[in-house]
Amino acid sequence: MSRISTTTAPATYRKGTPTRGWVRTRTATTVGILFVVQMVTAMGGTSSIQAFVDGSADRASMRLGVALMMVAGLTVVGIGLLMYPVLKEVDPRLARWYPALRIAECAVSAACGVYLLARSDVVPHHLLWVYVPTGLGGIVLTYLLLVARLVPRPVALLGLVGYLSLTLGVPLDLLGVLDMSDGPGLLLVLPGGLFELVFLPLWLVTKGLRSPFHSPGLAT
Secondary structure, three states: OOOOOOOOOOOOOOOOOOOOOEEOEHHHHHHHHHHHHHHHHHHHHHHHHHHHHOOOOOHHHHHHHHHHHHHHHHHHHHHHHHHHHHHOOOOHHHHOHHHHHHHHHHHHHHHHHHHHHHHOOOOOOHHHHHHHHHHHHHHHHHHHHHHOOOOOHHHHHHHHHHHHHHHHHHHHHHOOOOOOOOHHHHHHOHHHHHHHHHHHHHHHHHOOEEHHHOOHHHEO
């Protein structure tokens, strides 16, 4: 009688081929938490800096704002580095841009913070310059999440729409067509904010990512 092998061959990824099941890993959980940390610290930092710009004489508030923005910047670098091994399984060449753009985002934010500390004034349109690498990096991330079905399609599409809106909003704001920090312009920021603060972190922490993209050593 022939013996039937119970050994399962390792799963391989073929672009466009759906996979089954979700796997919670330390990487997915950590990235989900870091997205929330990044959003909370960025919002706190922006609020503190804006209070100083609006006339507050409290330099401690300004320094706190810069420190929070630096934490947010380092957090996005961590997200980029953690997600790169996952994304490179989908498209190695395109995936390289994600950590690179996250590092660029941190560098722009840090440069704006140093300028503020040195000059007690903000770089004109400082948030818009940060939005450029944020939006471009987010487009890379969500496109790869979408084509590989690493997260549910509605979650990935929300992020893709959000980052496209954010990126397109930058030139419109610079040209004076709208203000992304007020009124209707906030609608361009909202989808990406919901993606980063709520939907993606919640899914990553509770469900994880599609299983073929994870090393067994990372699984919890």
